[in-house]
Amino acid sequence: xxxxxxQDFSAASVAAxxxxxxxxxxxxxxxxxxxxxxxxxxxxxxxxxxxWRQEARDIKAHTIEHLDYYLDLLHTNxxxxxGRLHFAKDADEANEIVAHIARTRxxxxxxxxxxxxxxxxxxxxxxxxxxxxxxxxxLGEYIIQLAEETPSxxxxxxxxxxxxxxxxLFSEKLGIPYDEDIYHMAATAxxxxxxxxxxxxxxxxxxxxxxxxxxxxxxxTNEGNGRLCTxxxxxxxxxxGMEKVIPSMQDLSIFLRLLPQSATGQRIxxxxxxxxxxxxxxxxxxxxEFHLILVDNGRSKMLADxxxxxxxxxxxxxxxxxxxxxxxxxxxxxYGWVYPGPIGAVVSPMLVGLKKAKELPQxxxxxxxxxxxxxxxxxxxxxxLDLRKKTAESPDPSVRSAPASERxxxxxxxxxxxxxxxLRMATRFGRFLQKVERVIPFFSPMTKDGKWIRxxxxxxxxxxxxxxxxxxxxxxxxxxxxxKGLSSDDS
Amino acid sequence: MTTPESDELLGxxxxxxxxxxxxxxxxxxxxxxxxxxxxxxxxxxxxEQATQIRKRLEENLPALLDKLAEMAALGGWNVHRATGVxxxxxxxxxxxxxxxxTNVVRSAQDVFDAVPVDAALANMGLKVTTVLRDEANPRxxxxxxxxxxxxxxxxxxxxxxxxxxxxxxxxKGLSRLVSLVPPVHIALVRPEDILESMDDLFLLRRLEYHQxxxxxxxxxxxxxxxxxxxxxxxxxxEGVHGPKEVHMVILG
Numbered sequence: 001x002x003x004x005x006x007q008d009f010s011a012a013s014v015a016a017x018x019x020x021x022x023x024x025x026x027x028x029x030x031x032x033x034x035x036x037x038x039x040x041x042x043x044x045x046x047x048x049x050x051x052w053r054q055e056a057r058d059i060k061a062h063t064i065e066h067l068d069y070y071l072d073l074l075h076t077n078x079x080x081x082x083g084r085l086h087f088a089k090d091a092d093e094a095n096e097i098v099a100h101i102a103r104t105r106x107x108x109x110x111x112x113x114x115x116x117x118x119x120x121x122x123x124x125x126x127x128x129x130x131x132x133x134x135x136x137x138x139l140g141e142y143i144i145q146l147a148e149e150t151p152s153x154x155x156x157x158x159x160x161x162x163x164x165x166x167x168x169l170f171s172e173k174l175g176i177p178y179d180e181d182i183y184h185m186a187a188t189a190x191x192x193x194x195x196x197x198x199x200x201x202x203x204x205x206x207x208x209x210x211x212x213x214x215x216x217x218x219x220x221t222n223e224g225n226g227r228l229c230t231x232x233x234x235x236x237x238x239x240x241g242m243e244k245v246i247p248s249m250q251d252l253s254i255f256l257r258l259l260p261q262s263a264t265g266q267r268i269x270x271x272x273x274x275x276x277x278x279x280x281x282x283x284x285x286x287x288x289e290f291h292l293i294l295v296d297n298g299r300s301k302m303l304a305d306x307x308x309x310x311x312x313x314x315x316x317x318x319x320x321x322x323x324x325x326x327x328x329x330x331x332x333x334x335y336g337w338v339y340p341g342p343i344g345a346v347v348s349p350m351l352v353g354l355k356k357a358k359e360l361p362q363x364x365x366x367x368x369x370x371x372x373x374x375x376x377x378x379x380x381x382x383x384x385l386d387l388r389k390k391t392a393e394s395p396d397p398s399v400r401s402a403p404a405s406e407r408x409x410x411x412x413x414x415x416x417x418x419x420x421x422x423l424r425m426a427t428r429f430g431r432f433l434q435k436v437e438r439v440i441p442f443f444s445p446m447t448k449d450g451k452w453i454r455x456x457x458x459x460x461x462x463x464x465x466x467x468x469x470x471x472x473x474x475x476x477x478x479x480x481x482x483x484k485g486l487s488s489d490d491s
Numbered sequence: 492m493t494t495p496e497s498d499e500l501l502g503x504x505x506x507x508x509x510x511x512x513x514x515x516x517x518x519x520x521x522x523x524x525x526x527x528x529x530x531x532x533x534x535x536x537x538x539e540q541a542t543q544i545r546k547r548l549e550e551n552l553p554a555l556l557d558k559l560a561e562m563a564a565l566g567g568w569n570v571h572r573a574t575g576v577x578x579x580x581x582x583x584x585x586x587x588x589x590x591x592x593t594n595v596v597r598s599a600q601d602v603f604d605a606v607p608v609d610a611a612l613a614n615m616g617l618k619v620t621t622v623l624r625d626e627a628n629p630r631x632x633x634x635x636x637x638x639x640x641x642x643x644x645x646x647x648x649x650x651x652x653x654x655x656x657x658x659x660x661x662x663k664g665l666s667r668l669v670s671l672v673p674p675v676h677i678a679l680v681r682p683e684d685i686l687e688s689m690d691d692l693f694l695l696r697r698l699e700y701h702q703x704x705x706x707x708x709x710x711x712x713x714x715x716x717x718x719x720x721x722x723x724x725x726x727x728x729e730g731v732h733g734p735k736e737v738h739m740v741i742l743g
């Protein structure tokens with residue numbers, strides 16, 4: 001698995017927010033993808049769109065509840081089509097399957113189309129260590145491969161790079177003159193990679209969907225690199241998570257409508273490629289061998305937890321990233337692993353362990369926008385709350401996310417709120433402190449107009465007031481007003 | 492080289508993997524209480540639905556052709572509706588003239604019997620190659636020719652009015668690469684190729700799959716407009732790995 005930096009979320013997000021270049025890049029996402037998505041929802045009409053989402057959710061829910069059955073059916077049909085389906089319980093096992101195929105078939109050059117799961121597995125270093133040349137061919141993935149970075153968005157992996165960054169990178173790594181014209185840079189990538197497509201022995205792709213009924217792998221792309229990777233080399237390996245299976249070919253209509261429109265606002269992508277086994281004897285071209293690798297790699301932990309199972313319905317469109325106020329400020333890298341944004345804040349803790357990713361469920365204002373835009377109606381805020389509960393209640397102190405002061409405060413708060421007498425006493429004591437504050441000049445910078453506490457003196461309140469003001473206690477509480485018959489002129 | 496049999500034990504054995512999935516779901520080896528409705532469809536039921544689809548297509552053909560032209564243009568195709576064969580060939584000639592291509596490849600499909608492009612293009616001094624394997628033209632030679640060509644011309648297996656997509660299936664005489672590798676792709680669509688929606692397409696494909704005893708064919712591709720990317724600063728660039736320019740000639 002790639003290096004896990006989920007534990008550094010707080011520090012990484014502070015650094016990200018201070019980066020003006022990243023701000024501009026993230027603004028482009030918000031104004032690009034989400035605006036286009038909204039236009040598509042309006043075109044379909046919100047009622048029809050909602051009916052599609054419900055249908056897609058029902059299909060996913062049924063499939064995940066009977067995942068063993070559909071995986072078995074898929075195995076039967078991939079095999080019947082002349083392909084091979086391999087199951088991998090973790091990253092090492094998946095990488096070893098690819099390495100075995102590459103070794104035994106004397107693979108020298110491999111081309112890859114975009115696959116988030118292969119990022120999750122950190123497959124490239126394994127192949128490179130064997131002496132296999134590996135070429136990422138999606139333009140965004142190619143850029144981050146040259147830069148030796150990781151994707152920062154599910155759909156647009158290099159969005160954090162400016163055109164100047166890419167021009168510098170191409171100039172340095174490809175030994176060409178600096179040229180920041182975006183069209184020229186895309187043409188350079190076409191030129192370099194065209195030879196590799198034709199030379200490659202092995203093409204590696206991900207899969208957006210896998211159809212159990214027919215054993216078909218479905219990939220959705222715009223550049224055409226997915227078609228080239230799966231058509232030109234003599235071997236094709238598709239790698240994806242075990243949750244990507246859907247029952248019938250007819251289920252594809254709904255997902256092919258929802259995925260591109262939610263991801264980029266396109267009615268459909270330039271290409272949808274459906275691959276069923278290797279080339280047949282009558283075909284003019286296509287790979288001689290077709291392998292599909294389905295990985296668990298922690299997914300069965302999500303499956304086993306009814307509160308988090310629906311995270312497996314995700315089709316990786318990225319709509320929740322594009323709308324998320326937290327993602328919009330910190331970007332993808334701050335999340336510290338392969339899957340960023342709201343869905344990443346659910347998936348990463350399950351795949352890398354809550355201990356390392358305990359901060360991620362906190363990376364949300366719980367505004368609910370992610371749930372609103374999700375084409376599968378996944379209730380991400382509910383799952384984030386569930387994960388927060390798990391971090392709060394864990395018997396293992398290293399999993400608990402809140403510092404001791406915050407936990408102590410929460411315990412006191414819970415006591416106060418469950419006892420009217422204690423609450424009254426505490427309120428009176430608080431008002432006393434506020435009075436003292438007004439007469440002792442030392443405390444006065446702490447408040448503003450007597451109505452707001454600007455700097456609370458002790459944690460965790462002092463942390464809270466670092467970026468917000470806290471209202472002071474009123475002279476009379478609602479209870480007191482009520483007892484007086486609500487006649488007070490004071491509030 | 493190893494035989495496929497020696498790969499048999501790559502990864503986790505199926506039974507063990509499925510058991511771990513069942514354990515996670517918290518139940519034993521039981522099939523779904525209610526099988527997914529679509530999976531219980533019989534061939535006669537699918538045939539009945541296919542008949543309904545064909546009837547609907549026939550009744551709405553003019554409107555569907557209009558819709559196809561509209562959606563294909565929105566999807567990035569240069570759409571040309573040709574009233575006759577001569578007009579179609581004339582349009583192809585004009586595209587070829589502007590492209591400065593010297594080599595053209597085309598697939599071997601029925602539509603070229605009705606629209607004889609070879610003679611017209613040869614008259615313009617172009618080398619036209621039909622991608623159909625035989626002793627004189629082995630796979631590798633054809634692949635090189637496709638790579639050299641400035642234009643690829645194909646027919647359609649289907650065309651979808653819903654999205655303006657061209658649907659291509661593999662078969663003898665229909666390479667995957669003719670519509671992908673040359674920088675210009677021209678597709679010829681006949682009225683009988685048209686389908687209203689993806690629902691129509693997938694039903695017909697399922698029917699054929701079951702009629703052929705579980706054979707889907709190795710490949711099905713949707714093509715909607717040119718190849719494109721927005722990976723640098725969200726700026727759309729056409730023609731990154733596939734064709735930069737695509738033309739849909741609708742015969743009718």
